[in-house]
Amino acid sequence: MQLELSPADAEFRNRMREFFTTKVPQEIRDTVLEGRHLSSDQIVESQRVLNAEGLAVPHWPVEWGGQDWTDLQRHLWHEEMQRAGVPIPLAFNASMIGPVIAHFGTQEQKERFLPATANLDIWWSQGFSEPDAGSDLASLRTSAVRDGDDWVVNGQKTWTTLGQHGDWIFTLVRTDPEVKKQAGISMLLIDMTSPGVEVRPIELIDGGHEVNEVWFSDVRVPGDLLVGELNGGWTIAKFLLGNERVGVAPVGATKRALATLKTNAAAQLEDPLVRARVAELENDLLALELTALRVVAHSSDGEPHPASSVLKLRGTELQQSVSELALDLAGPASLASRAEDDSPQEGWARRAAPTYLNLRKASIYGGSNEIQRQIISRTILGL
Amino acid sequence: MQLELSPADAEFRNRMREFFTTKVPQEIRDTVLEGRHLSSDQIVESQRVLNAEGLAVPHWPVEWGGQDWTDLQRHLWHEEMQRAGVPIPLAFNASMIGPVIAHFGTQEQKERFLPATANLDIWWSQGFSEPDAGSDLASLRTSAVRDGDDWVVNGQKTWTTLGQHGDWIFTLVRTDPEVKKQAGISMLLIDMTSPGVEVRPIELIDGGHEVNEVWFSDVRVPGDLLVGELNGGWTIAKFLLGNERVGVAPVGATKRALATLKTNAAAQLEDPLVRARVAELENDLLALELTALRVVAHSSDGEPHPASSVLKLRGTELQQSVSELALDLAGPASLASRAEDDSPQEGWARRAAPTYLNLRKASIYGGSNEIQRQIISRTILGL
């Protein structure tokens, strides 16, 4: 056991820190650090800066732009991005469909999609959840029926994050309604400009538009856009959900948010009760970060380690707790959340309520905390 | 809606307060107020003082010593006792078997047992739980088999509180093993001096001896000690468990404990974090007390009211929280918990750890908090 980074890892971290803080546009980073809303152009611009340096998709296979790093290096890369306010490469591209195509795709699919996916030339959306298939994903009903070489897709997806910017969408569709529900699902890639695809915004309680419904009405999809085996979609879904060990918990970003909050709190930090809440959160975040480090440091070890569910569960709780503290510190100023920019109230205080409300999603989307507890109790504890 | 007590109720409360603080021996009350251990003699003495004044079993039928009070009066009686440090009349007698005999018993049983039960001439024990029948009480296995006019009882009861002082025990026994499990249960009264009854102490984690195992080996019980219908024991058990609406939550005693703790805390009360914990608990206790008042004030109203489960659940949580605060205030002095009385550490601090440990039972015994949540979600919310 030792705490110090090896000289090579320390050098690696410095290189990341140097790059992120000097090469990614300051304005983009400030937007992230201050908790303001990123435009899609900013997300694209940032990812391309990273990709040009080989830092957008380091966990992909080397031949497709990956870096063959250790888990610790990936962790450092991820933490330093958050610390510097660099937008994490778009998850739908970098963490989801990219690794899936690299693992399950045909050579043709790889060549066609992977470089454009890494560079965010294609903006991918995710088409998994449906109104009646959320935590119970396997009950999905969107159907794909063979018609010659094509598939004809009908149905509705929902909770499609940033789908309004999407060029393509990777979907789970039912290709065999006769068999056990997990067994009849396949993955199709769908061009969102195809006739019959319609994206409808869902307004959230923070007033933002970040999720959508996506409707498919007789959408024709060429047969070569099936990924992996026919009716093998469930395997892909499990691969995708189990793929992530690094960066599951938003540790760096939450630490950064708490540090910023201390600055914003100003004189309120003289209140012992405020100090105690901050101290408690800092400690909780340290424990979480160390747990993430244990996970990456353990990965060569055969011993079972606290899985990503612990990180996700606790990480989202802490993210939410920091937003609660921000709201309480903002106080009456938080009421001005939809005031114009010339408001006399400070920006952080005006963003406090929408951020608090928006982050309620953290414990719901991407596997709710109930699902995480179930994974822990079943998979880790064997209950 | 109005907050003031009616003149009659205010007068009633004063009368209770006057009696409890002047007629119940000071030493007994100090023992309670300081959280020390009551002897069985003190419990008996106190109850007899109350009974002489008609204040031991006010909720019984008037002909057996009851007072025909309103629920509010019973609440005031109960709160004033706790506030003054008067031991609550022994629950097994006053709240459990007394009302059962008064409701289900024969005239002969009433005459034989009720006066002695009210006066604690008979100390009753409860024989319900078994090693494999706790929350799932209906699976009990202790059997009673007819032999002439008698019953022959075999089996084991457990968690029998204060059973070491018991003269008699009221038991649920299986009288018909062939039917659905709830349907084959009866209630028998058993003289604990009968041959074949053995009481074995269970040591608890606080070092105290307050619960016992009670073993029955071919214990002969005369047939006239069956209460109510043969195989009607489950009805009695439900009557008994649903009987209590007043005094479910230990509000008065917990308030008193917190007030005492403030005195003990001395200079530590200058710490804003300590003050905040106290303020939070005082508020929580106020909300609980008001909820108890709403329950008693509502009882003539047809509207559903928060049932005793809310009071039990929250009341035990707060009781435990106060004990946590006491332990944290005691700090290192709490280590001296089994030191002799000449210890240089203060008594309250030495009692803090055993009390904390002992009160863990509050959320387990008498219907665990899981059972209470189940009652709320099923009975009140219809889930």
Add this chain to the structure above:
Amino acid sequence: MDFTYDDEQQALREAVRGLLASAYADHDARRTTVASDDGFDRALWGRLAEMGILGLPFSEADGGVGAGPVEIGIVCQELGRVLAPEPYLACVVHAGGLVAAVGSPEQKADLLGRLSSGEVLLAAADTSPGSRWSSHADGVRASVSGDLSTGSGQRAWTLDGVADPVMGGGAADILVVTAALPDGHGTGVFLVDASAAGVTAYAAADLTRAASVRFDGSAATPLGQPGRDLSASIATISDLTRIMGANQSLGVMQSQVRATTDYLKSRKQFGVTLNTFQALTFRAADMYVELELAHSMVDWATMMIAGGDREAVADAADRVGLQVSRSGRHVGQEAIQLHGGIGMTAEYAVGVGTAHLEVLDQWLGNGPHHLRRLSERVTDHDLVEALS
């Protein structure tokens, strides 16, 4: 001691509930209303005036109804149940309350009558950027032509500074402004015609409306006797508003618990309804516990007003404020979590209710604020007495 409504109070509740049920039959109706320019329904406001609801707190002599706190609490609870965006708390309870507390007989008769009839809308401007629930104005300063110490003569008052947030300020005709008096004489209360100030309206997170108000030598009329420090009355009216806000929060929570329970019973996952999952039903039980505790404290604090003792009302406001803040956060968060994704959407009432709870809380005094005040007082008493 009695925690039940009498027949008249029951009838009031039914009447208000009926009226609101027609205006806000479902959450879509609320969405339409908050999307309008005013952000609330002026027709409904008129009907509330006709029913006497706007005049409830004011004496009959002033054109009101002369009802008690329990009645006002009933109205606030009903408004909360449907997340009504009407500025009842801001305009009637808070601004109207200030007028009733410190206005001269003439001012009261004039303003409260017109307020009760729905003819004018008031808003209380008592908060400036950076201030936190204080009865001492610091962001708005009052100036007077002539010497304050000379009692006679007609003097002209003006205000300078910024008040923000001013709840209901965008629609108000007259602003009731707390301002620092010259030469450290304390805090006074002034009437300012909305047209004499720079009013910029905006929506809060729950889409109810507030405003930023800039005073730049704005002509002002002292409310009540000019030049007197009114901070004690300002504090008491804030306390009363806090308690009525807690009533409104209680209504929100009641709806959220009901909606969540209904959802668990009807929503299917993995082929069964959600109430099959014990981890979820137990959490619903905990929501119910919080709701009932809040309910008890709200009833108590509302009844405490009738006693009339300022310190007791302040204490009650802190206690119910802390309780409702804690319970509201618990219930609001769990309501969304147990609904899952749908709870995050603006088209569903449950998540908007969570926003509403937070707006009420941060507007009127949040949990840490009340806890701090209660903490300062823990050594003042032995026990907290529920009944006097």
Add this chain to the structure above:
Amino acid sequence: MDFTYDDEQQALREAVRGLLASAYADHDARRTTVASDDGFDRALWGRLAEMGILGLPFSEADGGVGAGPVEIGIVCQELGRVLAPEPYLACVVHAGGLVAAVGSPEQKADLLGRLSSGEVLLAAADTSPGSRWSSHADGVRASVSGDLSTGSGQRAWTLDGVADPVMGGGAADILVVTAALPDGHGTGVFLVDASAAGVTAYAAADLTRAASVRFDGSAATPLGQPGRDLSASIATISDLTRIMGANQSLGVMQSQVRATTDYLKSRKQFGVTLNTFQALTFRAADMYVELELAHSMVDWATMMIAGGDREAVADAADRVGLQVSRSGRHVGQEAIQLHGGIGMTAEYAVGVGTAHLEVLDQWLGNGPHHLRRLSERVTDHDLVEALS
């Protein structure tokens, strides 16, 4: 950066675990041992000496093994797993640590060698009734014949006052006592023969042993250079002991989570095993989360010792102290609750483990204490860095 044990550390863990498994094969064995006069197993203590475990922290020159904090942490975790009542923390880590930190070379060679071999038992007397985790002695005062400021000559020291609780004090041969030096010169450390003090042993709630020690002109030998203020070293050794205590608590929690999980799988109610009830399995999941967070912090704090920086170690002690206090309370309470009645009994390890967690916590620094210290420092840094 590496959070794994090397082969030697693994071997150490296996060896200690094996030895403890034979001594405390089940909870009955522990019950028998704590019921004995000493309250611990002297034979086991001898075997720990033979294995070099007692000498782990001390240099080879002083008769020890010269191992690092990770090794000592491993021993403490294993002791915690079986709730071993042996006074390793009190005697070796704390009292031995004080001797190693401030003793003269001769004192160290003498005492630490005999401690490592199991020949003498030490106990640290650093707490007086009413004092709370302070490195400044106030309940015991040192006096000296002759003038402290004159450096020469043989001076006779005596102690007066009461130390309580003194963990492991009943069995100790020599007491290592912190005492206020004359004339406000700070706090010194003294050796007192147990026979020269009035020692009254008692059991704590977990049945481990402590003592009340009265000094009444008791002859004392200064540890290290006489008359110097040693409070900084005293504080550092307390911090080290806190971190090792956290290792011990971690071991307790690991056993409690395992026992609870096993119980849920095997215990039947309503005809099914308890793991059928989702509300219970989710709570077990939360226990596991707390356990893992505590584990991470314990490993981190243990590694921080190697850096050797006093302030960093103090910070690590506060951080791990707060974490273990919170996690320990959560895990300890839930372990009993999920076991139900059986968890309340002295014959079952799980409830006794809860007692043990609290004793470790209140002895070495509880949650509010560490939180207060961390709160004072929140403005000293921007972020808390896990890796330097």
